[in-house]
Amino acid sequence: MPQCTQRASIKFQGVSSPSTTSEVRSFASVEEAESRLEQVGYLPSPEIATACFLADRMGKPILVEGPAGVGKTELSKALAQALGREFIRLQCYEGLDEAKALYEWEYAKQLLYTQLLKDKIGEMVAGTGSLRPAVLLVDEIDKADPEFEAFLLEVLADNAVTIPELGTFQARHIPRVILTSNNARELSDALKRRCLHLHIDFPDRERELRIVRARLPQVSQTLAEQVIEAVAAIRTLDLKKAPSISETLDWAQSLALLNADVLSADVVAATLNVVLKHEGDIEKARGSIAQIAQG
Secondary structure, three states: OOHHHOOEEEEEEEEEOOOOOOOOOOOOOHHHHHHHHHHOOOOOOHHHHHHHHHHHHHOOOEEEEOOOOOOHHHHHHHHHHHHOOEEEEEEEEEOOOHHHHHOOOOHHHHHHHHHHHHHHHHHHHHOOOOOOOEEEEEEOHHHOOOHHHHHHHHHHHHOEEEEOOOEEEEOOOOOEEEEEEOOOOOOOHHHHHOOEEEEOOOOOHHHHHHHHHHHOOOOOHHHHHHHHHHHHHHHOOOOOOOOOHHHHHHHHHHHHHOOOOOOOHHHHHHHHHHHOOOHHHHHHHHOOHHHHHHO
């Protein structure tokens, strides 16, 4: 078993590839980065477009921090599409400790895991199969234990990964790497030094409206504007979890399915559970229904 699973487990998820005819093209400018991200359905802020341009041209990873649901994971998928690269996701989460990973596996399962890991790591850093450049997403790095970062630093510094008993895999193409964090814990200075930093927060009203209209064209301009204003009002409350872009989209889609033409107080009261995920937050919002409905 590799050292990277000493205390934090790693889960490879599906690899989605662009068309086999897609051409891998770097960004020529910040404006081109913004335009190409928009073409694949991601509406970036100037800061996001700038970070993507610099990361692509400098070959440096981006550490993307911010609240859950603001589009950190979607950015990596959109970047892969915009650059014509394959997308590979490495999901971090708490799990196996060193004893279980190294000593308590049944032999048959260990052989199977080793082969699967070898195939996936080879696919990630050596381009096995398609030999195409990739965008690698290391998702929710803050959920992994600090020991995992030592393994990750090797990947970021050398574009290679060493697996005991299997050897060192060297990247044939330098991947574009995005790491995401919800700030569950402080990341090491060594990791931060190797990355460009990007913080994605809740969007301003204008950008959030553009996102809703682009993703949900069936939602009228009037209703979309009312939803944006209502979400902004909800975010001013003292909540455990303020609604993110994903909740805004869910709410707007729900209202469209309910054939709501306007966001009345009754409609807000009936659908708060779509935009808020904690009962305590819902109860607080119920005390401000009129304010929310007025936006």
